[in-house]
Structures are given as structure tokens and as C-alpha cells.
Amino acid sequence: MTTLTDAPGTSAARETPARRRRRADRLPYLLLLPCLVVIGGLLLWPLGQVVWMSFHRLDNVRQVRGDRPWPFVGLDNYLQILGDPFFHTVLRNTVLFAVATVALTMVLGTLVGLLLNRLGRRMATFVGSCVMLAWATPALTGTIVWKWIFDDTSGLVTWLFNALPDGLSTALFGRSDWTGYGWFNSPLLFFAILTLVVVWHSFPFIAVSVLAGLKSVPSELQEAARVDGAGPWRVFWSVTFPLLRPVFAILVVLSTIWDFKVFTQQFVLAGGTQDRSTFMLSIYSYAEAFSPPPKYGLGAAIAVILTVILLVVTGFYVRMVLRQEES
Structure with a gap:
């Protein structure tokens, strides 16, 4: 039919x-x-x-609203930024900070993921839930808590250092009274605390992602490696890591993007944009755009440069990983 x-x-x-x-x-x-x-x-x-704003000179809110014309300056904003020695200092701060935080986040997150994989189901659920609280906490809220922890008068860290015996504290640190000590005044201490805050907020995502990847690794391969006499480190590096290479590649790329763009934590810990010695690209772009007198074109140019850097870094890393997978 x-x-x-x-x-x-x-x-x-x-x-x-x-x-x-x-x-x-x-x-x-x-x-x-x-x-x-x-x-x-x-x-x-x-x-x-x-991108369009970065090719114009915008120094008035009425220009941004469209009430006044946008003078076209071509590449002048980029040339001014790239020729400024302070930009190179900010770029160095950003790169060093991102490298340190990505490395620490990946190492700590991987270790926690391996620990969760070894625990029983109930204990892993409990520990994983506790770990994920840091990830679930908004960046602003978590940073405010950390700023209180390092408060120079009533903070927990100040109280702990004041609790040390005077002789021991003087011998180790050269002072016995820590009340009023500015933990955020030194650029080195500031970046150390900022790294701690960012790693604390980021490692739970790495841990849970690694744990999910570990669940897909055949246990027979790991058991065979142990029977051949391989230790825990050898089993991880020779069996587990090659199988999870795509997972680690994605996590490194995401962590690099996140840590290059850190803004909220730095803005809250520094109390604004007054301390230029601790600037990184994100807050540098914000300060140039919105600090009086505003220079929206320069701020946009810095943001575009940051985006290009992230595209180059992530593209290079992804290409390197793909080449390793093909070989």
C-alpha cells in the first residue's frame, strides 16, 4: 500500500x-x-x-551615555598603556600571582580529591560537603571573613600571634605585640594573604572534579600497578594521571582564566584602589576607567589586553595538550 x-x-x-x-x-x-x-x-x-571603546578617548560619563561624541584615537590608548612602565609591573604581578595560585590550587585540589576517593561513602560525603562550603560561599562574603581574620586589632591571626610567649615571638619575628600590625600594608604579605583566600575558594571545585575523574579510572589498572610493586606516587603518575590528562587540562585552563581575572578578593582586601603597588590587570583596568578623572578608553584597552593574554595562554596550553594526546 x-x-x-x-x-x-x-x-x-x-x-x-x-x-x-x-x-x-x-x-x-x-x-x-x-x-x-x-x-x-x-x-x-x-x-x-x-573593544570599540578602547579606540576612543572617553573621559566623561556623558560621552559613555551618548550625549557627546566619542573622539577616535586609534591605537593611542594601547600605545600609552604598553609604553607605561607601571603596566609592566602590573603584568608581572598578575603573571606571578596566577602561576602561584594555579599551582597551589591544582596541587591542593588533587590531594583532596585523592583523599575523598579513598574515604568511605559516608565520610566522603561529609568531607566533600564541608569542602564545598568554601566553593559555595560568595567571593565577597568569604573575603570579608578573611579580612576580619587578619584584622589588626580583633582578628584571629592577631590574637594567635599575641598569644605566643613574648620571648618566642620576639626571637622568631622581632616583635611581641601584634596589635595594630598592618597585615595588608606589605605587598608581599598582601599577595600571600590574597593567594590564601583565592586558593581556599577555588580548590573545592578542583577536588570534586578530580574525584569525578577518579571514579572513571578502572581499578584493575591501579591494582595491577600495585601488584608490580609501584608505590602510591608511581601509580598516580604512571596510571591515574595519563587517564585524567584531559580533566587536568580543562581544570588548568579554567583556573588560569579565573586567577588572571581576580578582582573581588583584591578589591575588598585592599580596601579599594589606593595601593597601586598591589595592582593586577583587573583592578588596574577598573582604576583607570572609574577613578577620577575617569579614563574609560584606557580602562577598556587594559581589559582587551587582558582578554588577549588569556586567549593566547589558554590556546597555547590546549594546543600543547592536544599534541600530547595525538602523540
């Missing part, structure tokens, strides 16, 4: 396999179109606006 859809002369019967194949190839793009429109409106359009 011949149906209407495949009867001779209908469009379905005249459709060639090539046309059906092309229509099937277009279907995924049509399904992704609404998502691409949303991404374009929420991400690409603001990014394009920032």
Missing part, C-alpha cells in the same frame, strides 16, 4: 539523498541558533563594545 508521503510526484519522493543529508547537517546549527543568539547578546555584544 502506497502512502501519501512517498507517493510518486510528492516532494518527499523527489528529494534526493544529498538534499536530505544537507538538511540533516543543518539541523544541529538550527537547534543551536537560540543559544548562539543569547550568547551573542550577553557576551559578544558587550565585548565588542569594550
Whole structure:
């Protein structure tokens, strides 16, 4: 019995396999179109606006609102930023901070993930839930708590150092009274505390991601390595790590992006943008754009430079990982 859809002369019967194949190839793009429109409106359009602003001199709010024209300056903002010695100091601070925090976050998160994998189900659930509290805590709230911990009068750290015997404290640190000591006044101490805050907030995500990856590793391979006499470190480096290389690649890329863009923690700990010795690219862009007198074009140029650096770093790392996977 011949149906209407495949009867001779209908469009379905005249459709060639090539046309059906092309229509099937277009279907995924049509399904992704609404998502691409949303991404374009929420991400690409603001990014394009920032790039466009970086080629103009904007030093007035009325210009940004469109009440006044935007003087086009071409690459002058970029040349001014790249030729400023202070920019190179800020870039060095950003790179060193990102390298330290990414390394510490990955190491601590991996160790915690391995620990959770060795615990029983109930204990792993309890410990994992406690660890995830740090990840679930908003960055602003967590940073305010850490700033209180290092408060120079009533902070927990100040109280602990004051509780040390005077002789021991003087011998180790050269002072016995820590009340009023500015933990955030020294750039080195400031970056140490900032690193602690960022690592504390970031490592739970790494730990849970590593734990999820460990669940997919066949236990037979690890057991075979132990039977051959391999220790815990050798089992991890020779069996576990190669299998989880794609997971670690994604985590390193995400951590690099997050740590290069740290803003909230630094802004809260520093109390604003007064201490330029601790500037990194994110807060440098904010300070140039919004500190009086405002220079929105310069701030936008710094933001574009930061974006380009992140694209280059992540692209290079992903390409290196893909080459290792192919070899």
C-alpha cells in the first residue's frame, strides 16, 4: 500500500539523498541558533563594545551615555598603556600571582580529591560537603571573613600571634605585640594573604572534579600497578594521571582564566584602589576607567589586553595538550 508521503510526484519522493543529508547537517546549527543568539547578546555584544571603546578617548560619563561624541584615537590608548612602565609591573604581578595560585590550587585540589576517593561513602560525603562550603560561599562574603581574620586589632591571626610567649615571638619575628600590625600594608604579605583566600575558594571545585575523574579510572589498572610493586606516587603518575590528562587540562585552563581575572578578593582586601603597588590587570583596568578623572578608553584597552593574554595562554596550553594526546 502506497502512502501519501512517498507517493510518486510528492516532494518527499523527489528529494534526493544529498538534499536530505544537507538538511540533516543543518539541523544541529538550527537547534543551536537560540543559544548562539543569547550568547551573542550577553557576551559578544558587550565585548565588542569594550573593544570599540578602547579606540576612543572617553573621559566623561556623558560621552559613555551618548550625549557627546566619542573622539577616535586609534591605537593611542594601547600605545600609552604598553609604553607605561607601571603596566609592566602590573603584568608581572598578575603573571606571578596566577602561576602561584594555579599551582597551589591544582596541587591542593588533587590531594583532596585523592583523599575523598579513598574515604568511605559516608565520610566522603561529609568531607566533600564541608569542602564545598568554601566553593559555595560568595567571593565577597568569604573575603570579608578573611579580612576580619587578619584584622589588626580583633582578628584571629592577631590574637594567635599575641598569644605566643613574648620571648618566642620576639626571637622568631622581632616583635611581641601584634596589635595594630598592618597585615595588608606589605605587598608581599598582601599577595600571600590574597593567594590564601583565592586558593581556599577555588580548590573545592578542583577536588570534586578530580574525584569525578577518579571514579572513571578502572581499578584493575591501579591494582595491577600495585601488584608490580609501584608505590602510591608511581601509580598516580604512571596510571591515574595519563587517564585524567584531559580533566587536568580543562581544570588548568579554567583556573588560569579565573586567577588572571581576580578582582573581588583584591578589591575588598585592599580596601579599594589606593595601593597601586598591589595592582593586577583587573583592578588596574577598573582604576583607570572609574577613578577620577575617569579614563574609560584606557580602562577598556587594559581589559582587551587582558582578554588577549588569556586567549593566547589558554590556546597555547590546549594546543600543547592536544599534541600530547595525538602523540
